[in-house]
Amino acid sequence: MSGLHTLRRLTRLRSTLTAALFAGFSAFAYAAGAQAAEPLKVAFVYIGPVNDAGWNAAHEKGRMELQAALGDQVKTSYVENVSEGADAERVIRQLAADGNKLIFATSFGYMQAALKVARMFPKTVFMHATGYKTAKNLGVYEASTYEGAYLMGVLAGGMTKSNTLGYVASFPIPEVIRNVDAFTLGAQSVNPKIKTKVIWVNTWYDPGKERQAAETLIAQGADALCQNTDSPATAQVAEQKGVYACGWDSDMKKFAPKAQLAASVVDWGPFYIKTAKDVMAGTWKSGDTQWGVAEGMVKVESLLPTIPATTRKAFDAKEQALHDGSFQVFQGPIKDQSGAVKVTAGSALDETQLRSLNWYVDGVDGALPK
Amino acid sequence: MSVETLIAMLASTTAAATPLIFAALGELVTERAGVLNLGVEGTMLVGAIAGFAVGLTTGSLTLGYLAAALAGVLMALIFAVLTLQLQTNQVATGLALTLFGVGLSAFLGKSFAGQPIAGLPHLSIPLLSDIPVLGPLLFRFDILVYASIALYVAVQWFLSRTRGGLLLRAVGESPAVAHAIGHPVQRVRYAAVLFGGACSGIAGAYLSTALTPMWVEGLSAGRGWIALALVVFATWKPLRVLAGAYLFGGVTVLQLYAQGFGLHVPSEFLSMLPYAATVVVLVLICRDRQTILLNQPASLGKPFHPEL
Numbered sequence: 228m229s230g231l232h233t234l235r236r237l238t239r240l241r242s243t244l245t246a247a248l249f250a251g252f253s254a255f256a257y258a259a260g261a262q263a264a265e266p267l268k269v270a271f272v273y274i275g276p277v278n279d280a281g282w283n284a285a286h287e288k289g290r291m292e293l294q295a296a297l298g299d300q301v302k303t304s305y306v307e308n309v310s311e312g313a314d315a316e317r318v319i320r321q322l323a324a325d326g327n328k329l330i331f332a333t334s335f336g337y338m339q340a341a342l343k344v345a346r347m348f349p350k351t352v353f354m355h356a357t358g359y360k361t362a363k364n365l366g367v368y369e370a371s372t373y374e375g376a377y378l379m380g381v382l383a384g385g386m387t388k389s390n391t392l393g394y395v396a397s398f399p400i401p402e403v404i405r406n407v408d409a410f411t412l413g414a415q416s417v418n419p420k421i422k423t424k425v426i427w428v429n430t431w432y433d434p435g436k437e438r439q440a441a442e443t444l445i446a447q448g449a450d451a452l453c454q455n456t457d458s459p460a461t462a463q464v465a466e467q468k469g470v471y472a473c474g475w476d477s478d479m480k481k482f483a484p485k486a487q488l489a490a491s492v493v494d495w496g497p498f499y500i501k502t503a504k505d506v507m508a509g510t511w512k513s514g515d516t517q518w519g520v521a522e523g524m525v526k527v528e529s530l531l532p533t534i535p536a537t538t539r540k541a542f543d544a545k546e547q548a549l550h551d552g553s554f555q556v557f558q559g560p561i562k563d564q565s566g567a568v569k570v571t572a573g574s575a576l577d578e579t580q581l582r583s584l585n586w587y588v589d590g591v592d593g594a595l596p597k
Numbered sequence: 598m599s600v601e602t603l604i605a606m607l608a609s610t611t612a613a614a615t616p617l618i619f620a621a622l623g624e625l626v627t628e629r630a631g632v633l634n635l636g637v638e639g640t641m642l643v644g645a646i647a648g649f650a651v652g653l654t655t656g657s658l659t660l661g662y663l664a665a666a667l668a669g670v671l672m673a674l675i676f677a678v679l680t681l682q683l684q685t686n687q688v689a690t691g692l693a694l695t696l697f698g699v700g701l702s703a704f705l706g707k708s709f710a711g712q713p714i715a716g717l718p719h720l721s722i723p724l725l726s727d728i729p730v731l732g733p734l735l736f737r738f739d740i741l742v743y744a745s746i747a748l749y750v751a752v753q754w755f756l757s758r759t760r761g762g763l764l765l766r767a768v769g770e771s772p773a774v775a776h777a778i779g780h781p782v783q784r785v786r787y788a789a790v791l792f793g794g795a796c797s798g799i800a801g802a803y804l805s806t807a808l809t810p811m812w813v814e815g816l817s818a819g820r821g822w823i824a825l826a827l828v829v830f831a832t833w834k835p836l837r838v839l840a841g842a843y844l845f846g847g848v849t850v851l852q853l854y855a856q857g858f859g860l861h862v863p864s865e866f867l868s869m870l871p872y873a874a875t876v877v878v879l880v881l882i883c884r885d886r887q888t889i890l891l892n893q894p895a896s897l898g899k900p901f902h903p904e905l
Contacts, residue, residue: 276703276814280711426856429865433818434809436849439609443853446605459711460809467716481713482811593859
């Protein structure tokens, strides 16, 4: 009887202790929370898997850079494989409802969904990659990948023996046409005789077709290739056939150790860090951000060691000029295929013109598909 | 156009046609037994990752291809058990198998994405490979290209010259009659479905270890569907499958070369062409009853169970 009583008392004591401990802990946690501001919850929405060795992998790298740079101040998370359309809206809305105060929607097709959810959550900041619709709490951002294409062109133009370059292009939209033009302009800056052959494969992603396109370009005399598609197939073919290639969106050295001249990659990290800091400081404003080499968003890295010094020097000079802003890729004089001056000396294309660019520069072979 | 360009075009065409030949010949045998397996695309993807994973980890592509064939057989086994044993709808089951294969291959391949593999080597036969023009035209492909031709010969011979082939066709025409005179309909159909699966698996492995030696999600990019269309396009005849595969493969290559010469054929039109051609063939054979009777397996897609 007495034993049982003791046991009961002990039990009661234990629960009292637990309760006290719990209360104390909560108080402590509350105090800690009051001292350091709640971490900013940041969410990322990806169109594909994070390990695609391309677009999504680059954004995921940016997220990790953000988490590493700001540590306890931010709490980041991501949702992968979110298809554009109804799914996207549901996911973005859920993320906003979960208390994320900054949401990056990283695919063009999320535009409508982001716009809609942004209206529902006016206190949350939304950032949409490659889009063009903004709102008070919805900003857009993009990387000037054509600067990378220009620098790759400088290398390709310096290395070609046949004076013929090849470009495996996806869809004839301004973003891609711009890269073809920039690549050609870059090559012409070191070798005015070059021609660029372009093959449109009308897909972002079909390794088999990309490979065939690359084979075709090589058979037609191209000995330095670049691509604006998502797989390393082009670089792989170049390696097999002993010509040069470019890494696009990610370093493709593993697939083309001898062929890859360099890789043009996008580093979203600095932009994500800046945006998160602005949101925390309350200084964030909606707008349209386009960063390039100067801001460190577009980088050309892992240059082939065998590139001769003259080409290397030309490359370094252009990279430096893009870096300090003394040079723009689309600064005049630039002629189109018919020889008409499209950009006069002393001027350069502005952002709006760049976004609607739909003509080939002089030196690109063949007609642009309409 | 120089001889070199022509040779390069032919080499590209051959590489594009080879996986189609494997997948389509396998599906042809399956369909001649009266079973319609729409899971080719999914089976190819599972074969692709199996071949790639085993080839990369063991360093032996032979083992890789064996694994791919085995993976294809396992996928086909799921289909066979469901449709032949449990009498599920063949069309729905085949579509489900493709969706399953797409997801499964992506899941299994997560850690293999972005890894390089040494591709299937091209043959170099002393003397023969060095003959000008003929050498590169005939004797410098990888072994699977020759295997695809051998597979055609074997399938053709089996279907038209052997007792087993006759039995298979009989099962595809009229399973009830074949069953009534004492033939093992179910066993023949199982064998045909599993053979088709093995061929699809090998076709997939060709994509991931020879055509573009790498693994990425959705590598097949619709080639399984082209193989399915090809069987109908060929009106269930092996020789026409072979010719159709080179035709479909060649059309893409031709379009890419045309662009290089400054000619533009809308590539959307060309991507549509295999399917459009198939529809045309379907319309044509429907007009000609003789052809239908001769070639299309009469019981295609219809379930049969010996005890029902």
